[in-house]
Amino acid sequence: MPKHIKDPVHGYIEVPADLVPLVDTTIVQRLHHIRQLGFAYLVYPGANHSRFEHSLGAMHLASLLCGRLGLGESETKTICAAALLHDIGHGPYSHASERLMQEYEHFSHDDISIHLADPAIDAQLKKISVSPDEVAALVAGGHPHSGIIHGDLDVDRMDYLLRDAHYTGAPYGNFDTGRLIQSLEIVSGKLVLNQSGISAAESLLIARTLMGPTVYYHHACRIAEEMFLLAGRSHFGSDATGVEQFMHLDDVTAAAVLLNSPSATTRDLIDRIRTRRLYKRSVYAGRELVDIDHLPQTKESVNRMHQAIVETASVRDEDVILDIPPLRKEIRMDVLVRRHHDLVPFNEIVPMLEMMNATRHGQWRLGVYAPAELRDRVGEAAREVLSLRHATKQHKLTGII
Structure with a gap:
């Protein structure tokens, strides 16, 4: 039945x-x-x-x-x-x-x-x-x-x-x-x-x-996810097999594993997520403030930039999260539309795709996150290391989503 x-x-x-x-x-x-x-x-x-x-x-x-x-x-x-x-x-x-x-x-x-x-x-x-x-x-x-x-x-x-x-x-x-x-x-x-x-x-x-910046890429969601990643790296180290086994767990059992980790950093980060004591935004910059072409492209170069921020701010490694997300992929609609007796590419009929993709590009943000008490110190160090442009009033207006 x-x-x-x-x-x-x-x-x-x-x-x-x-x-x-x-x-x-x-x-x-x-x-x-x-x-x-x-x-x-x-x-x-x-x-x-x-x-x-x-x-x-x-x-x-x-x-x-x-x-x-x-x-x-x-x-x-x-x-x-x-x-x-x-x-x-x-x-x-x-x-x-x-x-x-x-x-x-x-x-x-x-x-x-x-x-x-x-x-x-x-x-x-x-x-x-x-x-x-x-x-x-x-x-x-x-x-x-x-x-x-x-x-x-x-x-x-x-x-x-x-x-x-x-x-x-x-x-x-x-x-x-x-x-x-x-x-x-x-x-x-x-x-x-x-x-x-x-x-x-x-x-x-x-x-x-519109659901992107409102829900899927909301800054608090992004910060919690980055804290989770940092907790996972600290717990597993180079143990790829352990991560593979971890992928078969659910939210509850995964949290239990990380809360009982031998790593104090992992335990602290997961407890912060559970009690919503999230890291704060020291830097949150759109494309107009960042030289995209000179951002680090490899894991090693990102680590070097992260270390430079840590040393400049005189804080611990785990007190700084450098979040450089990839640019969002352009929406492509490889769909044909039946118009009368013809089949026409969707893109030729609906010109809004270009506008949608421009909007998605504008939603990109580089983030540097730190515990609340270190937010200002880390922010100053990050702006120096990242050589961020100063925001103008126009930049601030265009950065609003």
């Missing part, structure tokens, strides 16, 4: 009978205990939703879209299984631990092959005649129908924008999912947007752009 689950975003979600045993596996149930938005709960107290409910939401939207596209029962079952399982590769605190793992070896949460090899998952997929290799390809982007799960207008993005907006209270993530799904079709094996769905697609683009 199928199960019906009440969801605050989509209403009732039906889990097909074939997929119910997948939902009940340990690997999927683990997602109950991984926050969808990592440390965003420190800013938005309602942001305690989990990867589990997002996975159900993505599966629900995948089912609706498969029905709209007229896909067969076997294809629909495989795609819905992929949507349900697409996040099982996430480690504790979602993207925060992914960044930690990437410092030790190549890692992507979209590569779920190792998790699909779990005996319980593998047995259940084969029992319902779903290929684990096909599921992995759908999630990683190497399948003819990957656009449903891993594309520019995918069900993953549709669900997380709506869900994150709902739980944070931020109004910027809302758009017409129903209209968007009803406007998608398959032409020559590719997912194509009907002209009637352009406004819904534009709304999704705007949501992606």
Whole structure:
């Protein structure tokens, strides 16, 4: 029998009978205990939703879209299984631990092959005649129908924008999912947007752009994530195997590991996050104040700059966090739009992409963070070492988001 689950975003979600045993596996149930938005709960107290409910939401939207596209029962079952399982590769605190793992070896949460090899998952997929290799390809982007799960207008993005907006209270993530799904079709094996769905697609683009600085890159979320990374480096040192094992934990068990670390630095940082005694912004500079071309590009050069700030400020290494994020990738919409009898690239019809990308570039910030009592001292040292330009009134105005 199928199960019906009440969801605050989509209403009732039906889990097909074939997929119910997948939902009940340990690997999927683990997602109950991984926050969808990592440390965003420190800013938005309602942001305690989990990867589990997002996975159900993505599966629900995948089912609706498969029905709209007229896909067969076997294809629909495989795609819905992929949507349900697409996040099982996430480690504790979602993207925060992914960044930690990437410092030790190549890692992507979209590569779920190792998790699909779990005996319980593998047995259940084969029992319902779903290929684990096909599921992995759908999630990683190497399948003819990957656009449903891993594309520019995918069900993953549709669900997380709506869900994150709902739980944070931020109004910027809302758009017409129903209209968007009803406007998608398959032409020559590719997912194509009907002209009637352009406004819904534009709304999704705007949501992606505005949710960035408001939620995903909010400075307090960024600071907590950087503190978590510093705690992880201090705890694991060069132990890549330990980090790999850590990635299989959930938020609660991961916090317990770090709170009981032999490293005093790790224990202090995790306790600060738990009690919201976060580091403060000593420097928080946009592109107009930073010489982007002369920023350090390698881990070694970043470490040297960090050390220079530490020495100039006469503080401990762990009292300074230098955060130089990569420039945000430009939004690209490799989607064709059906306009009358023609298929036209989305970019030719919707010129707002250039504006959206300019806005995303303007959202970039270089940060130097320190404990509250050291904020001013570290800030002076950082401005000297980084040779930051002085902000003009115009710069201050353009830096507001």
